[in-house]
Amino acid sequence: xxxxxxxxxxxxxxxxxxxxxxxxxxxxxxxxxxxxxxxxxxxxxxxxxxxxxxxxxxxxxxxxxxxxxxxxxxxxxxxxxxxxxxxxxxxxxxxxxxxxxxxxxxxxxxxxxxxxxxxxxxxxxxxxxxxxxxxxxxxxxxxxxxxxxxxxxxxxxxxxxxxxxxxxxxxxxxxxxxxxxxxxxxxxxxxxxxxxxxxxxxxxxxxxx
Numbered sequence: 468x469x470x471x472x473x474x475x476x477x478x479x480x481x482x483x484x485x486x487x488x489x490x491x492x493x494x495x496x497x498x499x500x501x502x503x504x505x506x507x508x509x510x511x512x513x514x515x516x517x518x519x520x521x522x523x524x525x526x527x528x529x530x531x532x533x534x535x536x537x538x539x540x541x542x543x544x545x546x547x548x549x550x551x552x553x554x555x556x557x558x559x560x561x562x563x564x565x566x567x568x569x570x571x572x573x574x575x576x577x578x579x580x581x582x583x584x585x586x587x588x589x590x591x592x593x594x595x596x597x598x599x600x601x602x603x604x605x606x607x608x609x610x611x612x613x614x615x616x617x618x619x620x621x622x623x624x625x626x627x628x629x630x631x632x633x634x635x636x637x638x639x640x641x642x643x644x645x646x647x648x649x650x651x652x653x654x655x656x657x658x659x660x661x662x663x664x665x666x667x668x669x670x671x672x673x674x675x676x
Contacts, residue, residue, distance in 0.1 A: 470615070472606055475664065477614035480621045480649075482657035483539035493616050494542070497650075500612040503650055504524050504605040508582060510560055512552050512598040513605055514642055516545040516635060523634075530630035530649065540649030545631065547642040548598035550591075554583045595643070602645040613650060623647040 468477070494517075501515050518524055525538040537543055547558070560578045564570055586594065606622060614622045624646060630639070631644040653660050666672070 473614040478655050478659060480536065480619040480657060481659045482654040483536055483649065483651040484599045484654045487541065487652040489541040489618055489674065493618060496616060497609055498614060500608055501605055503606065504602065506601045507597065512549045513602050514549065516547055518543040518545065527631065527634060531626040534621045534623065534625065536592035536649040544648040544650060545644050546602040546646040547644050548595060548602055548635060548641055550595065550641050552598065553585055556574045557582050567632065592634050593632060601644050606646050606648060609648060619652050619653045620648055620650045
């Protein structure tokens with residue numbers, strides 16, 4: 468299939484086959500794709516928490532608007548933001564650039580100093596809102612990769628982030644949950660799999676000049 472065929476095949480899966488697991492090699496592809504996602508300034512202010520314990524997944528259903536996909540899915544990907552984007556975080560990023568690319572300090576310093584000052588002047592809410600946008604970029608990327616790899620998924624905003632943070636002890640890790648993506652393989656009795664996609668006409672969705 469070409470990419471459009473893969474994207475046409477994809478839908479927000481309503482019922483997963485609870486007995487079918489996503490293979491380890493495909494999970495590793497998703498992890499690498501997550502890590503390769505574009506992010507503002509390249510700072511990657513996001514982390515992926517992967518749930519694969521069925522008891523834990525079942526426990527979290529009540530904090531997910533009772534959406535059973537959380538319990539049924541092979542894995543649940545929890546897209547999280549880093550809550551502390553400070554000078555140390557930014558300096559560590561530039562140290563990685565220097566190590567990987569061997570870029571001279573004379574080139575790196577001006578941009579590094581700009582980012583350190585810029586983020587020091589931002590309110591925490593502004594920084595977190597910026598980071599949340601990067602989480603959406605990552606989810607969009609993973610949705611596409613899932614489609615290409617034949618993995619079913621269901622993107623979710625409908626959950627209680629504070630409860631997830633509490634159950635998964637994310638605050639201790641400097642993280643906040645933002646988005647959920649149960650992944651796995653569709654059940655044979657998920658009637659939504661056969662529904663035609665409802666989308667605008669290309670002429671109504673795309674404007675060219």
